[in-house]
Amino acid sequence: MNTKVKKVEKSEAKTLQKLTGAEMVIEALRRENVEVMFGYPGGAVLKIYDALYDSGIRHMLARHEQGAIHAAEGYARVSGKPGVVLVTSGPGATNIVTGLADAMIDSLPLVVLTGQVGTDVIGSDAFQEADVMGLTIPITKHNYQVRDVKDLPRIMKEAFHIATTGRPGPVLIDLPKDIVLDEAEFDYDQELDLPGYQPTIKPNHLQIRKLVEAVSHAKKPVILAGAGVLFGKAHAELKEYAEQQQIPVTTTLLGLGSFPGDHELFLGMAGMHGTYTANQALYDCDLLISIGARFDDRVTGDLKKFAPNAIVAHIDIDPAEIGKNVETQIPVVSDSGEALKALIAENGAKGENAVWCAELQQLKEEYPLWYVEDENVIKPQKLIEQIHKVTNGDAVVTTDVGQHQMWAAQFYSFNKPHRLVTSGGLGTMGFGFPAAIGAQFAEPDKKVVCIVGDGGFQMTLQELGLLQEFNIPVKVIILNNGSLGMVRQWQELFYNERYSSSLLPVQPDFVKLADAYGIKGMKIDNPDHVEEALKEAMEINGPVLIDFRIAPKEKVYPMIPSGKSVLDIVGVKPE
Secondary structure: OOOOOOOOOHHHOOOOOEEEHHHHHHHHHHHOOOOEEEEEOOHHHHHHHHHHOOOOOEEEEOOOHHHHHHHHHHHHHHHOOOEEEEEOOOHHHHOOHHHHHHHHHOOOOEEEEEEEOOOOOOOOOOOOOOOHHHHHHHHOOEEEEOOOHHHHHHHHHHHHHHHHOOOOOEEEEEEEHHHHHOEEEOOOOOOOOOOOOOOOOOOOHHHHHHHHHHHHHOOOEEEEEOHHHHHOOOHHHHHHHHHHHOOOEEEOOOOOOOOOOOOOOEEEEOOOOOOHHHHHHHHHOOEEEEEOOOOOHHHHOOHHHOOOOOEEEEEEOOHHHOOOOOOOOEEEEOOHHHHHHHHHHHOOOOOOOHHHHHHHHHHHHHOOOOOOOOOOOEOHHHHHHHHHHHOOOOOEEEEOOOHHHHHHHHHOOOOOOOOEEOOOOOOOOOOHHHHHHHHHHHOOOOOEEEEEEHHHHHHHHHHHHHHHHHOOOOEEEEEEOOEOHHHHHHHHHHOOOOOOOOEOOOOOOHHHHHHHOOOEEEEEOOHHHHHHHHHHHHHOOOOEEEEEEEOOOOOOOOEOOOOOOHHHOEOOOOO
C-alpha cells in the first residue's frame, strides 16, 4: 500500500475533458505557449494536422523535413524556447535524423513529434513504418513511444521539461496512429515526477572555493567560454567576472557572442581556425577555466599538447562532459550563470597576471587576422567585414559549414549573445538557410543574414518557397567559389591539389532561381559593387538573394592541421 497517496475528497475532484490523442497534442502545445511549429504532414499525422487547423498555433510547411528541423533549431538557438517539429511516419521521421543529431551535439532544445503506424502492426514492416526509437536513442536526450493515450499528457509535459532544463537537447515523441485517434481524459496539471532526472543547477561551494584559490595563485589564467554560457543566460556575468579578475577570454565557435568581440580582454575564437593569440594562450596558460565548453577536438587538437602546463577547471551542467576529453583538476557541475554568480560573490584575490595580459595584448597586435587585399576580386573576408558594417554588427547571422562559416566567425565581430547560429559539433551542410528562417521567426524585428556557400545552399534551397510564401525578410548571401571550399582547401594543402569531387563547374543561375520564387536576386562579381548591393538588400522589406562570386582559391587562415597543436599552426601571417 502506498501511504503517500493523498485521498481525494469529492469536493476536490476535477472534471476532466475527454480529448482524442490528436487534440491532446495540440492542447499540450497551447499549454506550453508554443507560437510556431515546423513540419510536413502525412497519413499517420493527418488527425493531428486537422486538430492544428483552428488551434491558433502557426505552422510552417517546410518543403523538406530536414528544412523543418533545421528551422526549428534556428528558432531554438535564437529564442531560447524549444523548437517544435511535427512529421509523419517512415520517411518523414527518417528525414529528420540529421537535425536530431545536430541538435543533440549542439545542445538545442527541440520537441519532435513523429507519426507512427498503428500499435497492432508495429514490427510488421507496415507501409511507412520505421523503427524511430531504435534510430533516435543515440541522438536524442530522451525519446518516447506512446502506447496508451492516457499517458500522452504526462509525456508531452515531461518532454518540454527535459528538452529545456539541464543541458538542453532534443526530445522525440513517437505517436502511433491509433493512439492519435483514441480518447481519454486530458489532465495536464499533474506534477512532474522524474526522480532519475535531477540536473544540478547550483555549484558545490567547496569547488567554487578551490577555483577562487587557484585564480588567486595563477599568473597566466584564461577563460574558455562555450555555448553553455549562452544557454545559461550568463553573458553579463561572464563579462563581470572576467573584468573583476582581469582574466583574458577566448571562446569556442558556438560560444561566440558570450563575451563582447571588441572587448580588450577578448582574444578571439580558439581552435583549428581560431586566432594565434587565443590558441597560444591556451597552450601557455597555467590555469584554464572552461565554462560551458566540452573540449571538442576542433578546439583542443592534439590533447597531449593542449594546455600542457595548466590546472584545468571545468564548469558544466552536464557531469558527463567533465573529464571526458581533458583531465580536470577542479570540476564544477553547475549551471554556468549560477557558477559565475558564486565566483563574482566570492570576489577572490586576483593573481599577478598583469604581465600575462600585456603579453597577450602584444600578440593580438602582432598576429591579427589578415587577408591580402585585391582590387580585382571579391575577397570573402572583406565581404564579411562589409556585411558587419552595413548591419552595424547587430544582425543575426546564420551559416552553413565550411570556409564561409569560418570567415563569418573570424571577421563578423559578435558583441551580443545569440547573434551567431551555426552547426558546430555535427558540421551539417544545408543547415544555414532553413536555420535563418527559424531565427527570423524568433526575432521578427531583427535583420537576419544567412551566409552560405554555393555547395551547402543547394542542399536545402527548396526552402526559398517559405521566403516567398510568408515574405520572410532573410537576406541570403552566397559566397560562391564554384567548389566545396573547405574540401578543396584540404585537398590543396594535404592531397597535392588532387581535387577529387570538390569542384562544382555546373551550378544553377541563382538569380534566375530567386526570380522563379518571386524573390529579388543579384549577382555581384565586382568588388566595387559589394557595399552598394548589401545596402540595397538591407533596405528591402522582404527576402533578397545575392550571389557573390568570390576569389575561388582563397583559404581560411590561420589553420591548425587536424590532430596537431598551435606549435604546428600555418598561415599566421601573409607569406
